[in-house]
Amino acid sequence: MKEVWKxxxxxxxxxxxxxxxxxxxxxxxxxxxxxxxxxxRSGFATKIGGRSGNSFCFKTHRLVAEAFIPNPEGKLTxxxxxxxxxxxxxxxxxxxxxxxxxxxxxxxxxxxxxxxxKNPAAKLTEEQVEFIRSNTDxxxxxxxxxxxxxxxxxxxxxKNSKRYxxx
Numbered sequence: 001m002k003e004v005w006k007x008x009x010x011x012x013x014x015x016x017x018x019x020x021x022x023x024x025x026x027x028x029x030x031x032x033x034x035x036x037x038x039x040x041r042s043g044f045a046t047k048i049g050g051r052s053g054n055s056f057c058f059k060t061h062r063l064v065a066e067a068f069i070p071n072p073e074g075k076l077t078x079x080x081x082x083x084x085x086x087x088x089x090x091x092x093x094x095x096x097x098x099x100x101x102x103x104x105x106x107x108x109x110x111x112x113x114x115x116x117x118k119n120p121a122a123k124l125t126e127e128q129v130e131f132i133r134s135n136t137d138x139x140x141x142x143x144x145x146x147x148x149x150x151x152x153x154x155x156x157x158x159k160n161s162k163r164y165x166x167x
Contacts (some may be wrong), residue, residue, distance in 0.1 A: 019090040034060055043058050
């Protein structure tokens with residue numbers, strides 16, 4: 001595929017983005033090096049206006065979508081069709097609503113549905129919950145927290161809640 005360049009919407013004097021997901025500075029005529037954030041998405045941060053200017057962070061997939069993909073329905077989210085957040089080619093991107101994006105992640109197996117009532121973010125197992133509830137008279141909340149290895153607030157919540165559902 002041939003690389004096509006367009007101006008970044010709103011920053012036409014500063015940057016250009018390609019249909020392959022690369023970004024160039026118009027001031028230096030160089031391709032910008034992109035960083036990968038904690039969510040695994042590529043982007044870059046820059047300061048416009050010199051040392052006393054304003055700082056901006058850009059996500060590459062959004063720049064490509066805004067420059068190359070029409071959005072007549074006004075959808076707010078950019079979805080990666082193949083599920084790879086580093087593949088920012090225009091053919092891999094589409095506008096979606098937040099729910100469409102989440103549904104796509106379920107359909108492609110990027111997010112696993114919860115089974116039963118188990119909470120994958122739970123910090124305590126059933127044995128730990130039983131230990132907390134059976135030892136609250138003999139030990140302090142902070143002692144129990146130290147034994148289990150959690151914050152004392154977690155122990156208090158577990159002790160006070162009959163609805164607490166461990167793993």
